[in-house]
Amino acid sequence: MRKYVIILLLLCASVTAQVQLDYYLPQGEYDKNIPTPQQFLGYQVGEWHVSHDQLVYYIKKLGELSERFNVQEYARSYEARPLIVATITSTDNHQNIEEIQQRHRSLRSGNDIDVSTMPAVVYIGHSIHGNEPSGSNAALIAAYFLAAAQGEEVEKMLQNTIILLDPCMNPDGFNRFASWVNTHKSKKPTAAAICREHNEVWPRGRTNHYWFDLNRDWLLTQHPESRGRVKIFQQWQPNILTDHHEMGTQSTYFFQPGVPKRTHPLTPQKNQILTKKIAHFHAKTLDKIGSLYYSEERFDDFYYGKGSTYPDVQGAVGILFEQASSRGHLQESVHGDVSFPFTIRNQVKTIFSTLEAAQNLRVELLSYRRNFYSESRELAQKDEIKAYIISDNNDKKRLTHFAQLLQRHKIDVFHLAKPITVDSVEYTEENSLLVPTHQSQYRLIKSLFERRTSFADTIFYDVSAWTMPMAFHLSFAELKNKAQLTYLQGENYQYTFTPPQTTFDEKAYAYLFTWDGYYAPRALNRLLQLGAKVKVATKEFSAVVNGAQKRFTYGTILVPMGIQTDKKQIAHTMETIASEDHVAVYRAETGFTPVGMDLGSGNFRSLQPPKTVMLAGKGVNAYDAGEVWHLFDVRFNIPLVVVDVDDFSSLDMHKYNTMVMVDGSYNLSSSDTQKLQDWVKSGGNLIAAKRAINWAVSAQIAPLQFVTPESTYTDRLPYISRVQNEGSQITGGAILEGKTDLTHPLLYGYHHQSIHLFRRGNMAIKKPKNVYSVPIVYTDNPLASGYMSKENQQLIKSTPAIVVCGKGRGKVICMADNLNFRAFWYGTNKIFINGVLFGRIIDNGSVEK
Ligand SMILES: [Zn+2]
Structure with a gap:
């Protein structure tokens, strides 16, 4: 039997691009008035990578032709590409769609709603990582089927389900990738992994325009793609949300549940039970075509900012799918050559197994949603914390950006009606917010405010903490007295700005x-x-x-x-x-x-106008570089010249007074290094973050040393325990507390002695000799939220987070952390930009030389 499965798999995996529609879909009756993707595109799905515009035109065409479809644009990407969602259901349901939506939404607030006749809502999301294309290409096939397939079974499914088909969640990255692979395609497909077709250039197609990972932005909602999508999510509040991805070519196929121990503790156990029940449907369909797959390993359900986890804290089931990527059209692997159509077909199969599961588990899913929220309200009732009070006395804009983030997730935010002092911090009416815990989104609120430092498992697929008030550098307190809440809760929060009465004319002094x-x-x-x-x-x-x-x-x-x-x-x-x-x-x-x-x-x-250049390209961390680009371009409108590391030798450095080197491994030639050294010595202002500090040290422009862990003798350990032990020493994303020097130019605009920094990695800088060169130092017990091993906490405590070094007349500002993490770490953005705007006014005597 095993042999049979493997042979079948190899047959499937090595199909050439020339496949027929019945490779993907069952034979049966289809509406002749609906064009197949091949009729519309002029090629079969899988033969070429569909471009984003072709994909949108096809789905819109189905919207015109099929009464089952209603296509709407929910956002525009930075590159002005439309993000669309097709609401697909029976014509009957379409006639009452608003009523159905209203009733479905009421599951969040009502205890006794009869769910027996309600349709389930399923959101099917594709290719949020642009270079994981099988999802979006599978959307063509799924959409065709849903528009054209005839028969009782399909009609029944459409009657029982509202399908929200999102064909592409990251248009800019997806199009970047499609262009790359199509550009490099040969008539005779090339399977060699080394082929240029399979190896995109930096920054690759995974991310959006500003090189952000959109599958970390569901909670943070800093980008138009996520804002539009979360709006649809909150309108419909689906029961299942699927997220179709790709992984390494040598792998097989993954579907959730993920690693059981790594599920976020705020997610109810029942969520994982349902995920597993649904998994049986995926297994069944993949068994039929002999595809290899796995679950309950590697991926997890911890960080709520991912598409497959965001629904889990809101009464739904999020499902991650990962297909071994062909990356181009055909690629060699240990399982034989993986063809693009093969990867598409697996995704098509699990789209339909999800829909089948939704139908079969419809009542259970709907009841689960209703019970999830009634249980949430009960938990809130029992919680000793009745509300969170949040404030910033000096920056209402930052406070408001925080409030808007909560509001996008349908969390109620109020003004503070009366001033209150908690732990000797004064919360004024003018500059504070109040978030009561007793509301439907109780669990989500808890996840945004909690400071968790102990965990069932010590390995994380993504960050281990996202305590929002810390990220936004806001004061916050827990209100435990219920009676107080009644007179402290004001109106719904709305931003207002009352400028001082200032006269503007040229006669002012x-x-x-x-x-x-x-x-x-x-x-x-x-x-x-x-x-x-x-x-x-x-x-x-x-x-x-x-x-x-x-x-x-x-x-x-x-x-x-x-x-x-x-x-x-x-x-x-x-x-x-x-x-x-x-x-x-x-x-x-x-x-x-x-x-x-x-x-x-x-x-x-x-002050001088900043003339800033940033190195990008091979070796440079594209996320960190993108965050800086976004900060300059979107937030502050400050010009930034992004230069490829390969072009550095022809860069005229005299035109720039500031340079940014974000995290990355830099391999500059000796003449390029000399050029940079000379520029710094003559007064250049260099900002070096994370691994760029290592480069600056080796280039002898930052005289720093690092604290390294003491080697301790350990007896032999079991072979199998290595991955867990080593994984436990990774700091994947935690929040550390630092002490600030408010008189230092890098801290201008700050008012608190304490600040929270996002920490990834274990870099620990030794205390420099110049006592004035450290604007921020970690406290002696720095872990404020998230996971960091005891050994690493010991290593990093009381070490500097930032050191300003100098060479000649120039500065090298060394930052151990990323101060612009995922664009939502509003709390430390200003320190970074202060480095750009004020770096050159820092006294030469106050730098480490
Ligand atoms: Zn992915």
């Missing part, structure tokens, strides 16, 4: 704004790009502004009007800053101040 607002860097950049003369305060002072005395702290921006060339334009820009960046701008009529330095003091340091 100076304008001032603090560095507190999230968009202050964007405001400063507006001025610098105009050629305005702008200074930053390196000391505290008080000034008379808008007719009253006001205290200003480190990092306050001063725009003296008397020395500007185009005063009118600058005054106008100050007004734009107030209205668009929501930065509070003040007007001074005199330079003479009541307390501290006067406005002409040398302790206001002149």
Whole structure:
């Protein structure tokens, strides 16, 4: 029997691209008015990689021709490609679709809804990683079947199910990849793994336009693709959501459940039971065609930011599928040559096994959803925490971005109706939010606020912590007194900005704004790009502004009007800053101040426009590079020149005053290294993060050393325990606490002695000799949330998180952490951008040389 299966598999795996439709679909009656993908595209599915526009046109065509289809655009990618979802169900259901949706949604709030006649809702998602194309190509086949197949069985399925077919969740990455493989396709398929067709160039097609992994963004929702999709998800609240991926060519096929011990503890056991019940349907269909597969290994259900886990904390079942990739059209493997059609067919089969499971388990899935939420409300009732109070007294924009994240997941957020002091932190009405725990999304709220440091397993497929207020650098407290909640809960939270009454004209002596607002860097950049003369305060002072005395702290921006060339334009820009960046701008009529330095003091340091270049390309961590690009381009509108490492030798460094080297392994030639050294010595400002610090150390521009673990003798251990033991020493994503030096230019705009940093990896820098060169040091017990082994906590405690080094007249700012993690770590973005904008004003005596 085993032999038979293997032979059959090899036959399947090595089919050439020339397959017929019945390779994918059962023979039967199909509506002749519905074009097959081949009739529409001019080639059979699997012969070429479908481009994103062709895919969209086909699904839209089915929308025009089939009464079962309703196609809607839910977002546009950064490259302006439409993201679409087809709602597919019986014509009867379509006629009452809003009522069905309403009733389905009520499962989140009602205890006694009769689910016996309700359809199940299934969201089928494809190729969120653009270079995992079998999903989206399978969507062509699935869509055709759902539009054209005739017969009682199909009608019954459509009556019992609302299918949300999302043909491509990452259009930009998907198209990048399709172009690559089609460009390199030979008439006679080349299976050699080394072939260019199977090896895309950096940054490859996995990610979106700014090189973000969209399958980590479901919870974070920082990108248009996720925002649109989460909106549909919350509208429909599906019972099952599938996520079709690909993995290494040598592998087989994976479906969930994943590693049982690595399921998030907030996910009910019943979720995993249902996942397993559904798995039987996948197994059955893959057995029939002899495909190899596995489950309950390798992948997990821990981080709620993935498509297959996000539903698990919301009364649904998320399912991850992973197909061994042909990457191009045909690729050699230990299982024989893997053809593109073969990979597509496995995905088609599990799309239909999911739909079959949904039909068979319909009532159980719907009841589970209803019970999940009634149980959530009971848990909330029992929870001693009645609400979370969150605030930031200086930056309402950052606070609001946090509130909006919660609101996108249908979490109710309120204003604080009365001020309250908790643990000696004052929460004001103006700058605080209140999130009651007693609401339907109780479990999701818990996952966003909890600080978990103990775990059933110590290996994680992704991050182990995402405590949101820490990521956003917000004060937060738990409210345990229920009686207090009744008078503390205000109106639904809505952002408002009341600017100070400032007159904008060229007659002002100076304008001032603090560095507190999230968009202050964007405001400063507006001025610098105009050629305005702008200074930053390196000391505290008080000034008379808008007719009253006001205290200003480190990092306050001063725009003296008397020395500007185009005063009118600058005054106008100050007004734009107030209205668009929501930065509070003040007007001074005199330079003479009541307390501290006067406005002409040398302790206001002149700023230069940032001219920044970032290295990208082979060896560079594309995620980290993309996050910097996104920060500059989307958030702050600051120009950034991204240069390939291979082109560095022809780069004219004199045109730039700042350079970013994100995490990566850099192999610059000796002449390129010399060039960079010379540039730093002559005053260049280099920001080096994570492994770029190793490069800077070896290039002798950062005189740092690392703390290495002491080697301890261990007796022999069982062979089988190695993976678990070594895995336990990986820090895949935890939150560490650091102590700040608020007088340091890198901390301008900050007000707390404590800050939370996202930590991946175990880099530990030795304390430098210069005691002024460390703006942030980890505390002596730094693990604030997530998993880090005891040994690594010991290694890293009390070591510097950032050291400012120097060579000649230049600076090398070394950051042990990624301060822009996945674009949602709003709390440390400003430190990074301060390195860009203020790096050059750091005193030469305060750097490690
Ligand atoms: Zn993937």
